[in-house]
Amino acid sequence: MKLLLDQYAYLDSYIHRWQPQPKFIALISLIFAFAFIQNLVFLPLIIFITILLYLSSNLPFHFLLSRLRYPSIFILAVVFLCPFFVGKTVIFSFLVQIKLEGCLLVILVVTRFVCILTTSLVLFGTSSFITTLKTLKSLGLSPILSDMMLLTYRYLEEIGDRLMTIEKGLRLKGFHPHKFSYRNCQIMGNLIGSLLIRSYNQSKLVYQAMILRGYNHNCQLPKEKTKPTINLKHWLACFVVVVISLIIIASSHLLH
Numbered sequence: 001m002k003l004l005l006d007q008y009a010y011l012d013s014y015i016h017r018w019q020p021q022p023k024f025i026a027l028i029s030l031i032f033a034f035a036f037i038q039n040l041v042f043l044p045l046i047i048f049i050t051i052l053l054y055l056s057s058n059l060p061f062h063f064l065l066s067r068l069r070y071p072s073i074f075i076l077a078v079v080f081l082c083p084f085f086v087g088k089t090v091i092f093s094f095l096v097q098i099k100l101e102g103c104l105l106v107i108l109v110v111t112r113f114v115c116i117l118t119t120s121l122v123l124f125g126t127s128s129f130i131t132t133l134k135t136l137k138s139l140g141l142s143p144i145l146s147d148m149m150l151l152t153y154r155y156l157e158e159i160g161d162r163l164m165t166i167e168k169g170l171r172l173k174g175f176h177p178h179k180f181s182y183r184n185c186q187i188m189g190n191l192i193g194s195l196l197i198r199s200y201n202q203s204k205l206v207y208q209a210m211i212l213r214g215y216n217h218n219c220q221l222p223k224e225k226t227k228p229t230i231n232l233k234h235w236l237a238c239f240v241v242v243v244i245s246l247i248i249i250a251s252s253h254l255l256h
Contacts, residue, residue, distance in 0.1 A: 022238030
């Protein structure tokens with residue numbers, strides 16, 4: 001299993017050339033603005049901003065689809081029941097009642113979800129993961145948290161590969177994962193428990209190896225000799241995006 005969030009970080013676009021700090025601040029402000037929207041009036045605006053942002057990043061469309069696939073399963077499971085239970089205005093009735101308020105809520109939630117996830121992919125997909133971590137540390141993130149994020153990103157792939165190996169072994173022994181039965185539930189439970197125990201043991205070994213090599217989160221790292229130059233053009237773009245985000249938040253709050 002490969003996460004590969006930064007597999008297209010080598011591309012050349014304005015978003016890729018945007019300095020990490022102003023880019024992170026600008027896109028995070030957009031994500032918060034999208035999350036605050038409660039009115040359908042703003043949906044065309046955030047869709048337009050998201051499309052413009054993604055096209056500016058030169059990221060391929062299949063990259064977006066591949067990353068939307070699995071999170072969409074969870075969001076669809078949540079919004080599936082909304083048209084049947086939310087609201088009072090019935091627009092269709094045959095065995096079950098479909099309500100207008102629930103349908104509008106589904107449109108709002110799905111649109112926000114897609115726009116937020118797409119913006120997040122632009123943020124993390126146009127810079128290497130190490131560059132993103134350095135940006136977070138420069139903005140005040142604790143070194144412990146940054147180390148945990150780096151190790152989590154690194155070992156999620158290893159855990160995923162181990163899971164695939166175990167699943168292949170089970171299939172070779174006649175296990176059918178898509179067949180629902182009590183025995184299959186027991187096997188899946190044992191599989192998850194085994195994977196958790198192995199992951200915990202792996203984390204202990206990794207931590208002990210880091211300690212033996214002198215790891216200490218309290219140690220002072222040498223300061224960089226060359227500080228990154230401040231490009232006013234990049235920070236001006238950040239300021240414009242932050243102002244747009246604040247306008248969206250304030251307008252959404254007033255119209256709610």
